[in-house]
Amino acid sequence: MLTMKDISKRYELTSNQTRACWDAVSPLLVDYIERGPHNAVLVSEEAIFILDRMIELRRSGLSWSACGDKLKKEMTDSTENTPQTPPQLSTNENNLAPNAEIISIFKEQLDRKDEQIEELLAQLKDVQMRALPEHSEGRKSRWQYLKAVFTGR
Numbered sequence: 001m002l003t004m005k006d007i008s009k010r011y012e013l014t015s016n017q018t019r020a021c022w023d024a025v026s027p028l029l030v031d032y033i034e035r036g037p038h039n040a041v042l043v044s045e046e047a048i049f050i051l052d053r054m055i056e057l058r059r060s061g062l063s064w065s066a067c068g069d070k071l072k073k074e075m076t077d078s079t080e081n082t083p084q085t086p087p088q089l090s091t092n093e094n095n096l097a098p099n100a101e102i103i104s105i106f107k108e109q110l111d112r113k114d115e116q117i118e119e120l121l122a123q124l125k126d127v128q129m130r131a132l133p134e135h136s137e138g139r140k141s142r143w144q145y146l147k148a149v150f151t152g153r
Contacts, residue, residue: 001034001042011055024068025054028075050075 002010008018022041026033032047043051050071057067140148 001036001044002048003036003040003042007043007051011051020064021051021054021058021067024064025050025071028068028072 004018004022007013007021008015011018011021013021028050029043029047032044032050034042034044036042053074054067054071057070058064062070
């Protein structure tokens with residue numbers, strides 16, 4: 001079970017950020033919340049995937065409330081599109097086809113994530129190159145350029 005302090009440390013959030021996150025995500029965590037000593041809020045380990053997605057959305061630039069709304073929509077969409085029972089890996093040798101199907105789905109998702117990472121790294125490099133000009137003879141160095149930007153000279 002995770003306490004609010006554990007969540008703050010895990011995601012490197014301030015207490016105010018943790019409260020804002022909690023206000024946005026708590027309706028989605030009703031099944032994963034318990035009360036501990038002194039009425040402390042305890043979140044079960046199963047809720048980590050929800051918190052991870054919440055932080056991922058927040059770090060993409062959305063507000064806490066927008067993150068909560070989007071996460072709620074994602075969760076309702078995923079429960080409508082999937083069967084009620086989660087797929088289980090089979091241990092029977094005669095029934096390995098579903099396992100192969102699940103593995104192929106995970107591989108496709110992993111490939112898409114790898115492509116997204118490559119695209120984002122390329123965008124980051126492009127932004128870095130535009131933000132700070134390269135050093136060459138007769139031109140200011142990056143540090144001189146930054147100093148001029150900050151000092152207004």
